[in-house]
Amino acid sequence: MFATNQSDPKQPEKDASEQRLSPPSANTNDRLQPKSLADLFISFSLLALQGFGGVIAIAQHELVERKRWMTREEFVEEWSVAQIMPGPNIVNLSVMLGARSFGLPGAMAALAGMIALPLVLVLLLGLVYAQYSTHPNVIGALRGMGAVAAGLVIATGIKLSSALKTNPLGISLCIVLSVPCFIGVALMHWPLAYMLLGLGVVACLLAYRKLKP
Amino acid sequence: MSAAPILTMQWTGWLSLFANYLALSALSVGGALATAPEMHRYLVVQQHWLSEAQFNSSIAIAQAAPGPNVLFVALLGWNIGLNAGGTARALLGVLITMTGILLPSTTLCYLVAHWLHRNREQRAVRAFRQGMGPIVVALVFATGWILAKGNGNPATDWRLWLLTAATVLILWRCKIHLLWLLAAGAILGWFGVV
Numbered sequence: 001m002f003a004t005n006q007s008d009p010k011q012p013e014k015d016a017s018e019q020r021l022s023p024p025s026a027n028t029n030d031r032l033q034p035k036s037l038a039d040l041f042i043s044f045s046l047l048a049l050q051g052f053g054g055v056i057a058i059a060q061h062e063l064v065e066r067k068r069w070m071t072r073e074e075f076v077e078e079w080s081v082a083q084i085m086p087g088p089n090i091v092n093l094s095v096m097l098g099a100r101s102f103g104l105p106g107a108m109a110a111l112a113g114m115i116a117l118p119l120v121l122v123l124l125l126g127l128v129y130a131q132y133s134t135h136p137n138v139i140g141a142l143r144g145m146g147a148v149a150a151g152l153v154i155a156t157g158i159k160l161s162s163a164l165k166t167n168p169l170g171i172s173l174c175i176v177l178s179v180p181c182f183i184g185v186a187l188m189h190w191p192l193a194y195m196l197l198g199l200g201v202v203a204c205l206l207a208y209r210k211l212k213p
Numbered sequence: 214m215s216a217a218p219i220l221t222m223q224w225t226g227w228l229s230l231f232a233n234y235l236a237l238s239a240l241s242v243g244g245a246l247a248t249a250p251e252m253h254r255y256l257v258v259q260q261h262w263l264s265e266a267q268f269n270s271s272i273a274i275a276q277a278a279p280g281p282n283v284l285f286v287a288l289l290g291w292n293i294g295l296n297a298g299g300t301a302r303a304l305l306g307v308l309i310t311m312t313g314i315l316l317p318s319t320t321l322c323y324l325v326a327h328w329l330h331r332n333r334e335q336r337a338v339r340a341f342r343q344g345m346g347p348i349v350v351a352l353v354f355a356t357g358w359i360l361a362k363g364n365g366n367p368a369t370d371w372r373l374w375l376l377t378a379a380t381v382l383i384l385w386r387c388k389i390h391l392l393w394l395l396a397a398g399a400i401l402g403w404f405g406v407v
Binding site for chain 2: 048049050085086091095096099107111115121125126129137138145147148153155163164167168169175178179181182185187189193195196199200203205206208211
């Protein structure tokens with residue numbers, strides 16, 4: 001279904017030589033393709049295992065700079081789609097990229113790569129924690145990490161806020177929409193569905209009005 | 214710190230857990246972490262399937278580990294299963310929560326990505342993408358706030374709150390790998406400084 005978006009996978013050497021002569025983002029013919037389903041699985045496993053914290057940085061580095069499976073322009077476009085869609089951005093991106101090359105099997109290979117090994121690792125960490133969860137030092141360490149994790153998420157929110165400067169809604173409307181959303185979810189513990197269906201729909205309609213054709 | 218609850222999970226309980234995660238998946242615009250407040254409300258406040266400490270440590274462990282942040286969902290399912298009595302149920306919990314949180318969103322993504330890509334200049338598509346911006350940012354802040362509340366009472370646990378505030382400032386102002394900050398938090402906590 002993604003075939004229209006595809007360069008010829010049979011000419012990787014030609015693409016690679018063109019790559020050296022022109023900037024990496026010149027056009028879609030510059031990019032290479034995953035060689036096989038196994039290639040997709042292994043590549044996304046390695047990407048996932050390097051992804052501590054900011055996954056977008058490692059994804060861009062691996063997929064655009066090293067593998068050259070996407071041009072920079074494509075990466076920006078696909079990432080914005082991955083963000084629009086529900087679900088984890090990096091998981092959505094892996095599904096889209098896998099599907100582009102090998103259809104449904106490709107999507108599943110990329111998804112499996114993204115999830116399988118990190119899942120085993122995180123469960124092992126969880127097991128270790130269960131065995132030592134009464135150890136006062138471990139309790140202390142996790143409390144400390146929890147406090148840091150809260151700070152990391154809040155700092156991410158601050159960084160993302162700067163992206164609202166270019167939002168067509170304008171900064172004051174963004175504040176008017178986001179403050180009640182924060183109060184409802186964080187302080188009042190209202191269900192997320194009310195926020196997305198209520199404030200979210202209002203926000204999209206306002207954005208639609210602002211984006212005159 | 215609250216103790217882990219002991220549960221007797223009926224199949225209806227597992228089913229409603231699965232249904233809840235299917236719904237959360239479809240709503241998880243901005244990533245799974247954006248739905249953490251809703252998971253907290255459902256799992257900790259409403260159903261009492263998890264303790265506050267289990268919820269927070271699941272997020273902390275998943276953030277310390279490599280891989281997508283969505284894996285904290287697997288740890289939440291794991292802990293619910295453990296509370297219900299054993300490793301087999303913990304694995305069932307992982308299967309239910311991870312399938313629930315990924316199946317609708319990845320299916321939808323697979324089907325819609327191409328259509329959205331072709332229609333990305335359309336006004337309605339752009340309005341959706343841009344309009345959700347302030348909502349998504351607010352949800353990230355809400356997640357951070359709920360995590361910070363796990364620090365406890367600001368009057369008595371002020372050192373943890375200070376650590377949270379310091380982390381925000383450092384990450385906001387400096388280019389530093391998140392792992393160093395998490396390691397610093399672990400060391401400070403291990404030696405009882407915070």
